[in-house]
Amino acid sequence: MTNDKILLKVESNTLQYTGVKLDCPYPFEICTAKTYVAIGENGSGKTTLGKIIEKGWNIGMNRIIGDKKSLCIKSIEFTDIHSLTGCNDTYYQQRFESTANDSIPTVEELLKGKISEQLWLELCQSLSIDDVRHKRINYLSSGELRKFLIINMLTEQPDLLIIDNPYIGLDAASRELFNNLICGLTRRGTAVLLLLCNTIDIPDFTDYILPVKRLSIGKMIATTADNLPQAREELAKLFDCSRQIGLPCTTPSTPIDYHTAFALDHCNVVYGNNIILHDVSWHVDAGEKWALLGKNGSGKSTLLSLVYADNPQGYRNAITIFDRRRGTGESIWEIKRRIGYISPEMHLYFNNGETLLTVVASGLHDNVGCFRRISDEQRAIATEWLQAFGLDHLADRYFNTLSSGEQRLALIARTLARRASLLILDEPLHGLDMARKQLVAQAIEQITANAGVSLVYVTHYEHEIPKVITANHIFRLTKPQPSINQK
Numbered sequence: 001m002t003n004d005k006i007l008l009k010v011e012s013n014t015l016q017y018t019g020v021k022l023d024c025p026y027p028f029e030i031c032t033a034k035t036y037v038a039i040g041e042n043g044s045g046k047t048t049l050g051k052i053i054e055k056g057w058n059i060g061m062n063r064i065i066g067d068k069k070s071l072c073i074k075s076i077e078f079t080d081i082h083s084l085t086g087c088n089d090t091y092y093q094q095r096f097e098s099t100a101n102d103s104i105p106t107v108e109e110l111l112k113g114k115i116s117e118q119l120w121l122e123l124c125q126s127l128s129i130d131d132v133r134h135k136r137i138n139y140l141s142s143g144e145l146r147k148f149l150i151i152n153m154l155t156e157q158p159d160l161l162i163i164d165n166p167y168i169g170l171d172a173a174s175r176e177l178f179n180n181l182i183c184g185l186t187r188r189g190t191a192v193l194l195l196l197c198n199t200i201d202i203p204d205f206t207d208y209i210l211p212v213k214r215l216s217i218g219k220m221i222a223t224t225a226d227n228l229p230q231a232r233e234e235l236a237k238l239f240d241c242s243r244q245i246g247l248p249c250t251t252p253s254t255p256i257d258y259h260t261a262f263a264l265d266h267c268n269v270v271y272g273n274n275i276i277l278h279d280v281s282w283h284v285d286a287g288e289k290w291a292l293l294g295k296n297g298s299g300k301s302t303l304l305s306l307v308y309a310d311n312p313q314g315y316r317n318a319i320t321i322f323d324r325r326r327g328t329g330e331s332i333w334e335i336k337r338r339i340g341y342i343s344p345e346m347h348l349y350f351n352n353g354e355t356l357l358t359v360v361a362s363g364l365h366d367n368v369g370c371f372r373r374i375s376d377e378q379r380a381i382a383t384e385w386l387q388a389f390g391l392d393h394l395a396d397r398y399f400n401t402l403s404s405g406e407q408r409l410a411l412i413a414r415t416l417a418r419r420a421s422l423l424i425l426d427e428p429l430h431g432l433d434m435a436r437k438q439l440v441a442q443a444i445e446q447i448t449a450n451a452g453v454s455l456v457y458v459t460h461y462e463h464e465i466p467k468v469i470t471a472n473h474i475f476r477l478t479k480p481q482p483s484i485n486q487k
Contacts, residue, residue, distance in 0.1 A: 002211075004031035004032050004033055004034060004365070005031060005032045006029050006030070006031050006064065006066070007029075007030050007031060007032060007066055007071060007159055007160055007191055008029065008030050008064055008066035008068075008160075009027065009029040009064065009065040009066060009070070010024060010027060010028050010029070010030075010053070010063075010064050010384060011027045011063045011064070011065060012024055012063040012064070012301070013025060013050075013063060014061065014119070015052050015056070015062050015217075016052075016056075016059060016060045016061075016062065017048050017051050017052045017056045017059060018051075018207040018401075020048045021214070022045045022048060022052070022212075022215050022217055022440045023214065023215060023216040024216075024217045024218065025216075026078060026216075026217070026218065026219040026220065027364070028210065028220045028481050029070050030053070030160060030193070030306075032159070032189050032190070033131045033186050033187070033188075033189050033190070033191065034186060034191050034192075034193065034207040034208065035182060035186055035191075035192045035194070035203065035205055035207050035208075036191070036193045036194070036206075036208045036209070036210065037193075037194045037195075037196055037202050037206050037208070037209045037210070037228075038050070038194070038195050038196070038198065038209075038210040038212055038217075039191065039195075039196045039199065039202065039209060039210070039211060039212065039235055039238065039444060040197065040212030040213050040238055040404075040433075041197060041213070041239050041433040041434075041435060041436070042197055042305065042403050042404075042406050042408075042409065042431075042432060042433045042436055043402070043405065043406050044212045044213055044214060044215065044238075044259075045049075045166075045212050045214075045215040045216070045217070046195040046197070046212050047077075047164055047195060047403050047404065048391050048405075049193050049195075049210075049212065049217065050075055050076070050162045050193065051166060051334075052064075053073065053160070053162065053193065054074070054162055055073075056229070064169070066327055068110055068289075069340060071159050071160065072157065072158045072159050072160075072394025073160045073162070074158040074160075074161055074316045075158065075161075075162035075164065076149050076150060076153050076155050076162070076163045076164065076166075076389070077164045077171060077404070079254075080177065080243070083340070085451050087404065095218055095382050096276035098343045103137065103181060104136045104137055105137060105139050105163070106133070106134055106135060106136050106324070107132050107133055107135055107137065107140075107148060107414075108134060110301065110412055110416045111135065111151075111152065111155070112153065112296055114427055118157075120151075123154060123181075124209075125152065126177060126180065126181050126184070127147040127150065127174065127177050127178065127181060128147075128173070128174065128177055129144055129147045129148065129151075129297075131297075132144055132148065132297075132481055134274075134276065135209065139271065139274075139276075140329060141169075141296050141297045141298075141300070142169040142296075142298075142300060142301070142344040142345060142427070143169045143170050143171060143174055143295075143296030143297065143460075144296055144297050145169075146166070146169050147170075147174065147296075148177075149420070150163070150178075150181070151461065156183075157228050158190060158402060159189075159190065159191065160191045160192070160193050161185065161190055161191070161193070162192075162193045162195065163192070163193070163194055163195065165196065165197065165207075165405075165431050166178060166196045167196075167201050168293070168335075168344075168427070168430045169217040169296075169344055169427065169430065169460070170296065170460060171294075171295045171296050171460045172460065173295065174295075174296055179205070179298060179301055179308075181430060182194075182205075183205055184203075191386075194206075197405055197432070197433035197434070198433060199232040199235050199236050199429070199434065200232075200439075202228070202232060202258060204225060204228060204234075206228065207223060208220050208221065208222055208223065208224050209221040209223055209231060209235065209346065211235060211238055211246050211415045212238075213238050217285070236434070239433055240436040240466050241433040241434060241435045241437065243390070243438075243439060244442065245388060245389075245439050245442040245446070246268070246388055246441050246475075247368065247388055247446055247447070248381065248384035248385055248387075248417075248418075254337075254338050254418070254419060254420050254421040255421065256286055256287070256400045256421050256422070256450075256453070257324055257453030258286055258322040258323045259285065260283065260284070260285055260286065260320055260323050261284040261285060261286055261288065261321075261322065261421075261422050262283075262284055262307045262319070262320060262321045262368070262422075263282070263283040263319070263320040264280055264281055264282045264283075264303070264317070264318075264319055264477060265282070265307065265317075265318040265319075265320075266279050266280070266317075266318065267279075267280045267281070267303075267306060267317040267319065269278075269299070269302050269311065269316065270311050270313075270318075271307070275419060276302045276480070277299045277302055277303060277394075277479040277480065278480040279454050280303060280477070282298075282303075282475055284289075284454055284456065285454075286452060286454055287420075287451050287452050287453065287454060288454055288455075288456065288473060289448055289454070289457070289466070289468045289469045289470075289473060290456050290457070290473045290474070290475055291456075291459070291462075291465045291469045291470060291473065291474045291475070292456055292458045292475050293298065293458070293459070293460075293475070293476050293477070294306075294476055294478065294479070295478075295479060296479035297310045297333045297479055298477040298478060298479040299477055299479070299480070300345060300426070300458055300477055301344075304341075304343070304426055304456070304458070305423055306319055307319075307321065307339075307424065307456075308335070308336065308339060308341050308424060309321070309326075309332040309335040309336060314326050315327045316325075319328065321335055322335070322338060322422075335344075338420055338421050338422060339362075339418075339420050339421075339423075340363075340415045340416060340418040340419075340422070340423045340424070340425075341415060341423075341424045341426075342411055342414075342415040342426060342428055343426040344426060344427050344430050346403070346405055346411055347407045347408065350399045351399075351400050351421060352399065353398060354398070354399050355396055355397065355399065356386070356391065356394050356395055356396070356397050356398075356399050356402065357379065357382050357383065357386065357395040357396065358374060358399075359380035359399045359410055359411070359414060360382040360385055360386060360410055360413050360417060361374040361379055361381070362374065362412045362414065363382075363414030363417050363418055364378045364381060364382070364416060364418065381417060381465060382413075382414075382417065383395065385411060385413040385414075385416070385417045386410075388413070388434075389409050389410075389412070389413050389439060389440075389443075390439075391406065391410060391413065392439065394406065401482055404431045405431045405432055405433060405436065406458060408428075408429075408430055408431045408432055408433060409436055411438070412428055412440055412443075415428075416443055416444075416447060417445070420453075421452065421454065422453075422454045422455075422456075423441060423444075423447070423448070423456070423457075424456045425444070425452065425455070425456070425457050425458065426458040427449075427458055427459060427460070428440060428441075428444070428457070429441075429459070430462075435478050437464070441464070441466065444457075444466050445466055445467065446469060448466065448468050449468070455468070455469070457469060
């Protein structure tokens with residue numbers, strides 16, 4: 001295929017990993033210093049392919065040729081936060097609880113002894129995260145966390161680096177920095193395999209593309225700057241974008257009986273010497289639809305934690321939610337039951353053997369996890385929402401066995417099923433393929449067509465902002481100074 005050194009050859013007609021079988025009618029190889037892309041819809045088999053290449057060489061009848069002992073193959077997934085910190089749901093639960101985080105390591109503590117000072121500085125500068133050294137891991141934004149996971153993996157100096165959906169959670173500047181980093185890696189001889197679900201994300205410097213559809217790997221496509229635009233058009237056929245959403249109407253809607261959805265007046269959030277939010281004011285009235293934008297680390301998720309009553313520092317700030325000032329006797333569950341909320345990290349919480357149906361039905365409760373019995377009515381409602389998003393055939397699958405895109409789609413169904421009066425959607429299209437992004441966009445437009453429903457929508461892709469949000473309803477956060485002098 002090339003004159004570069006071949007790292008591995010995949011020669012099996014079928015490949016399998018943890019009960020999932022992939023058809024592989026076209027043998028392929030991966031060489032040093034090249035960028036590969038495996039692309040397909042959510043659940044098509046990309047993540048399974050990545051796991052097979054990383055550690056599934058000797059499973060079943062898999063036939064992969066290469067010197068496995070001498071190769072260093074590493075992969076990055078967002079859930080790798082678990083293996084780094086030894087925490088699971090504590091990441092979600094304790095993120096904003098400063099008094100509960102003494103056992104959570106800092107970035108510096110995790111990398112101590114693994115990386116030289118010079119290399120650390122070079123990698124941080126290459127991804128523009130120079131100021132995270134002393135942060136605890138669960139204080140990192142989703143974009144900062146992704147960058148840190150990449151740096152942590154690069155300390156292993158892999159021959160082949162596999163990254164699952166690398167661009168989600170990254171702002172525009174960070175996506176460009178990431179591409180520059182990948183180009184630098186391949187120039188030094190590292191092979192890179194990106195697992196993608198949107199043709200727009202295929203980088204211009206891609207050398208080879210593996211199309212994946214319905215658990216079948218297609219013939220590898222060699223790409224150049226000249227033929228890549230045409231290849232993107234052809235690959236768009238992997239996705240069925242013709243489907244229209246039909247939303248259930250059985251879920252009772254939360255009454256719109258308030259004037260102010262929320263109001264933040266000169267709010268500040270500080271952890272130690274780190275300023276997360278400084279003097280932030282924002283008022284959202286009933287029925288208003290807003291976009292919240294800002295670079296990685298600007299404090300978007302922290303701001304939303306004040307509104308969703310997840311952050312204890314809400315009590316020391318002037319915050320009004322649903323016409324009621326925080327700290328006047330309301331319970332956090334009174335607030336949460338009226339809000340439909342999704343965040344990039346929420347899937348980390350559901351890792352305890354819940355089925356997909358149970359996860360979606362649990363959204364009809366007020367809590368985040370699956371701690372209460374699901375009634376027959378709630379089960380029926382959840383089933384209808386799974387059908388609406390084409391997930392009903394997976395209803396009895398364990399949530400943590402699904403692809404990241406399928407998990408994200410299920411959590412969106414879980415959020416929208418509440419029919420809440422305030423929707424807080426923090427990067428809701430995170431990890432969804434082209435077709436499913438369209439389905440979710442349709443669902444959001446239909447639900448927010450109700451004049452009384454309030455919406456806060458967070459994204460790093462401004463073209464994804466729903467049409468119901470006008471240009472004068474965009475709130476932009478800027479990153480405050482990293483530290484202050486304590487008196």
